[in-house]
Amino acid sequence: MQQKIIILDFGSQYTQLIARRVRELNVYCEIHPYNKKGVIDDSVVGVILSGSPSSVRDENAPQVDLSNIKGKLPLLGVCYGAQYLAHNFGGEVGRSDAREYGRAMLTKVRGENSLIKDVSECSQVWMSHGDTIVKLPDNYVIIASTEDVPVAAYHIEGEQTWGIQFHPEVYHSTEGTLILKHFLVDICGCRQDWTAASYVETSVRELKEKLGDDKVLLGLSGGVDSSVAAMLLHRAIGGNLVCIFVDMGLLRKDEFESVMESYQGMGLNVIGVRAGDKFLADLRGVTDPERKRKIIGRDFIEVFDAEAIKLKDIKWLAQGTIYPDVIESISSGGPSVTIKSHHNVGGLPEKMNLKIVEPLRLLFKDEVRRIGRELEVPEKILSRHPFPGPGLGIRILGEVTAERVRILQEADKIFIDGLREWDLYNKVWQAGVMLLPVQSVGVMGDERTYESCVALRAVASTDGMTADWVHLPYEFLAKVSNDIINKVRGINRVVYDISSKPPATIEWE
Incomplete structure (x- = not known):
């Protein structure tokens, strides 16, 4: 026991x-x-x-x-x-x-x-x-x-x-x-035997008993929680796990391809769905942050549902719920705010008559990473920074268009690649670029420009509840700023966000 x-x-x-x-x-x-x-x-x-x-x-x-x-x-x-x-x-x-x-x-x-x-x-x-x-x-x-x-x-x-x-x-x-x-x-006489290896062994045994030969559906995001949940289920039920990874057109540059390649290398059965055109069409003309979030969440569920109903004999929906989510929902002060519907596929279990399985619901985030290493999940997935469910849609302030997505993806790639090259990525909890709804005057060569401004954001945190801005080296910021302005058509100004949470949030929308 x-x-x-x-x-x-x-x-x-x-x-x-x-x-x-x-x-x-x-x-x-x-x-x-x-x-x-x-x-x-x-x-x-x-x-x-x-x-x-x-x-x-x-x-x-x-x-x-x-x-x-x-x-x-x-x-x-x-x-x-x-x-x-x-x-x-x-x-x-x-x-x-x-x-x-x-x-x-x-x-x-x-x-x-x-x-x-x-x-x-x-x-x-x-x-x-x-x-x-x-x-x-x-x-x-x-x-x-x-x-x-x-x-x-x-x-x-x-x-x-x-x-x-x-x-x-x-x-x-x-x-x-x-x-x-x-x-x-x-x-208390505790044996100190609760380890990553013992958790994997116990969980795999319990999942086998619980799921039997049933088929399980899981929505992958490319992030730590869903990836580790997938590998734990895969260890238990193998090919009876079917995963869906939706490209909303709001992922980082080339992320869909690289994540799909990683998943296939892990032996997972993954269905990749490109749905960027639908998301961009539905976001046309929308500037209110909350409306954008709701549209992205709704579209995600619709796309996921459309793929899920094509599958036969699915009995369970797996979710990457972790222990802080569980604790919040049973807190001593009463139920907390519902987990964002964009992360958990709201409505689908009832619509498809599915039961829920949450293989990580007893784990904190740092424990999820330790379990992932025990399961040999690639380190490039385990070390990934948190990424917002609505993707770049809430890092583009104002209207989301294909051109503005392109501009942000290019700038974001330069920033994130730079953090890796300068050995700063793992010293930062979360980082990203925000495309601002303003333009400013600049000079390139002998020509006057009137182009967009981006803000770089990098914070240190343990759980995202509070966060401090990271003191990145001036030389690094200078190099990234210069590269973004020179290489990304449409940007002529880069600023660095030095706000902590609270009072500022990590994301801008």
Whole structure:
């Protein structure tokens, strides 16, 4: 039986990061809303209570039933979780006189305690709370403090229950991983056997049992998630997997051909569909960003559907849903915004009476890449930057025409090829070129020009929720700008976007 850690989510911005840190220690874990019933079974070896934007003193503070957990399974409360365990079992939590947000140093570390053994005196931790534990219940023992917070960590005597007011999962808690490892390995007895190889072996076996001899349909995008999902399914059911790759006419230059070649080299059964004329015709005269997105999404579904209905005996539709999508849809605050219909082929499962299979739904993005390497997916696919579902349609500000697509594809190719040549591509999370709906005066030779302007965009991020602009070398920017202006007919000005997210988004539309 696969050992499991359960993380009960009270809505903290760091909950997913806790899960990622646990999994980096090769321990399988799942995130569930704090109020979900029936999540504890024989496979669960420990429970973590997350932080929360709420205060335990609030009238409507989240309340969790711990009757079958506390004192029966190893339990670790983090921030709100720690305050909850104190406040609801005889202690007291109040507003902090000196609120701690950011770095703090541990003091009075009781290194003999199994949770914090080998943790250094003055170890740096990350605080994020406005409340503090004023009084602990009688059988709670302080095992670490900071200068301003007497109860930074505690242990309940006679129980495998701990509380810490700091966040061990964030990078700034320098020995946070060590603390989590103590909880997972020394206290919970986790075997650390959840690896890419074990995941592939287990998933292939389960997919074979689930799908049998049924045929499965998958829409490929050329990106990491759909490609890895395809290879995992291919490993399980071979030729019973049929893939469709739609060229909307809004891909990067020559991308359709190169991706199709990669897929065929991977042994996949892929149907390539060129549908650029339809997309461009339907986008004619449209300048509103949201209308463009809806038209592209609608056309994609129509093209996909037209190809899918030609196929016989398809029983399942596979999707590249990953764990953050799943978590968002079951968050403690209620259902999140629906995943974009352009990425999941909305309406098709019902229309064709198909069942859904999501082979990556338990994985984070970095884990998907590790699984892909285990499956020998080409690195040029695994290392690809995220690319928007609507493609270049939302990187062309204003009307999308065949000529404007050509101009952007040429400029984009120079930029992306340049990042690769200068060994910068893998140091950037996402990059692209935006074609602006403005023209500017320029001079080429002795002639006056009045041509388009493009903006280069390159950001560093981990998940796209926040992003910082990348400080690319001036020499590189100068070379790319010069090449674009000299080689792409229709462009006479190049600018570099130095906006971070927030407040700016990564894409311009």
